[in-house]
Amino acid sequence: MLTQLAIRDYAIVESLDLELSGGMTAITGETGAGKSILLGALGLCLGERADSASVRHGCERADVSARFEIAALPAAQAWLEARELPTDDCLLRRVVTAAGRSKAWINGQPATIADLKALGERLVEIHGQHAHQALLREETHLGLLDEVAGQREAVAELADTFRRWQASRRRLKQLTASGDETEARRQLLRYQVEELDALALGEGELPALEQEQAELAHAEETQCEAQFAADCCDHDEGGALSQLTRATGRLAGLPPQAQARLAETLGMLEEARIQIEEAARELHRFVDTTELDPERLAWVESRLAEVHRIARKHQVMPEELEAHHRALREELDGLEGSDQAIETLRDEVVALRDAWRRQAHKVGEARRRAAGRFAKAVQEQLGFLAMGKARFEVAVESRETPQPEGLEAVRFLISANPGQPPRPLAKVASGGELSRISLAIQVVAAQHATIPSLVFDEVDVGVSGATAEIVGRLLRRLGEGGQVMTVTHLPQVAAQAHQHLHIAKQARQDATRTRMALLDEGGRVSELARMLGGVTLSDRTLAHAREMLDAGQRSAHH
Structure with a gap:
């Protein structure tokens, strides 16, 4: 369950810390107030794509974090344990810079965006406002049925077996290519x-x-410069040592009183003389040990030229030759032992094919068993949503060609009016009907989800009146067993929530900011009145809002 969400300099949010609880939370606000900001920030923590546009104007970076209670989430705990991360807490953090770079952490440890996404799938399930559009694509139907059938893990294993089977088939085909x-x-x-x-x-x-070529090629120049530096130190006439000796000699001839005053200076000159004398010795030693070896230089340059020639011939960079050499040898070793490899691969292909078929058979049976339950459950929800005369079916059809997800194709069919045969959603449902059908399907899928935190982003678009009140009851019922957060524009839905989060935009002279707060009972009444359409909150509008809130909370208990 999501317990905390902290947002810093994201979009138009300067600073926000939210404490969240279980049950149903309604999220409302005027159009453009930034309701999507909350879900956008949560999406960042769950591994969604980000860019510099998400950073608040004038800031260096956006920083968002989400904390989850995972005591009842064994899948999330297992994921963390497998990566040796603490399991007593679950904190996801994401930072996006104004330059577009992104960093992520899980429980304080650096993580990849793929890690956030993989863990996030075990923490939160998001149902977007455009889900009804996705329902028009039949490839989404299979995943929804698998969710209801409890086959998510089994299908993932099936797809993994399929990938390994196909990889072995491709390798076998390569090895059994024509002999020539x-x-x-x-x-x-x-x-x-x-x-x-x-x-x-x-x-x-x-x-x-x-490195050796660079040193040898410049050895003579280096030697000359080092000799010049040595001469500057200890040349008989003009060297630094000679000059220092003359200076100390002149000062030594001064009266005792002057020498006493200059004692520290004389010490500094003597220390400098010792340092320069040591430097001169090191420079002479360097000059004496620097060798001019034109033969070695010629050999090194010839060796480098050969390396570069071979690299060009193999179409790789010189520094890639070692890895290229290993790869070619491994491929050759594979071909040299191809006869044994072919037999081994043949056995592997057969074993993986048989394993995939067994898994696919079990998954297919589970899908066919679940199809009827799914259709019945959606039909029941459609009745609640004033579409009781519609008929919903889940068609499971067999396919000849094996696919990663099995041998079934799934299509959702609907007959909106009695006497009409069920047809694909895209060919039957109107916009309003499709929204209600989508909501019914999502509610049923959510009831079977193993993830207790559900987010609904304006899934109630296209419904109103009494149907909207039913939608609120459905969402509240889902929240009873976990956590539901729903962005809504319908007061009938918001009135059903256990708690109500209001989002408002504040425009100042220097910037626009978003403020979010959990409403108390009086605040809820005022917000419901605004949602009812009252430009001015009259006594009548407020009374209507109060009645709606009281009715929503009463009906939720029945």
Whole structure:
């Protein structure tokens, strides 16, 4: 369950800290107030894509974090345990800079965006306002049925087996290609590997050669400059040592009183003389040990030229030759032992195919069993939503060609009026009907979800009146067993919530900011009155709002 959401410099939010609880939370506000900001910030923590536009104007970065209670979420706990992360808490954090860069953390440890997404799928389930559009695409129907059938993990395992099966098939096909092609490839690889064997480029040799070449090529210039520096230190006439000796000698001839005053200075000059004398010795030693070796330089340059020539021939960068050499040798070794590999792969392909078929059969049976239950449950919800005469069916059809998700195609069919045969949603439902059908399907799917935190983003678009009140009851009922957050523009829905979060936009001279707050009973009445359409909150409008809130809370208990 989501317990805390902290937002800093995101969109038009300067600073916001929300404490959230279970049950149903209604999120309302005027159009443009920023209701989507709350879900956008949560989406960042769950691994959704971000860019610099999400950073508040004039700020360096946006920083959002979400804390979850996961005591009742074994899947989330197992995910954290597998990565040796603490399981007593679950804190997701995301930072996006004004330059568009993004960083993520899970329980204080750096994480990838893919990690956030993978863990987020075990924490929150979001039902968007455009879900009814997704329902027009039949590829989404299978996933919804699997959710109701409790087959999410089984389908993931099925898809993994399919991928491994197909990968083994492709590898077997490569190894059993025509003999001439295989032999030609084998001969080419032998030649390339022998050429690289002959080059015998050692690990780390290339950078060492480049460094040695740079030193040898500039050895004479380096030696001359070092000798000049040494002469500056200890040349008989004009060297620094000679000058320092003259200076100390002159000062030594001063009267005792002057020498006493200059004792510290004389000490500094003596220390400088010792340092310069030591530097001169080191410079002479450097000059004496710097070798001019044109033969070695010629060999090094020849070796580098050969390395670069071979790299160009193999169409790789010189620094990639070692890895390229290993890859070619591994491929050659694979071809050299291809006969045994072919037999092993044949057995592997058969085993994976049979395993996939067994898994697919079990998944298919579960889907067919669940299809009737799903259709019946959606039909019941449609009755609540004033579409009791509509007939909803879940058609499960067999496919000949194996797919990662199995051998079934699923289509949702609807007959909006009695006497008409069920047809695909896209060909039958009007906009308002589609919104209600979508809501009914999402409510049923949510009831079977293993994730207790559900977010509904304006899924009640297209409904009104008594139907809207029913929608509120459905969402509240879902919240009874966990946590439901719903962005809504319907007062009938908001009145059913356990708590009510209001979002308002405040325009100042320097900036526009969003303020969010949980409403008390009086605040809820005022917000419901605004939602009812009253420009001015008259006594009549407020009384209507109060009646609606009281009725919503009473009906929710029955």
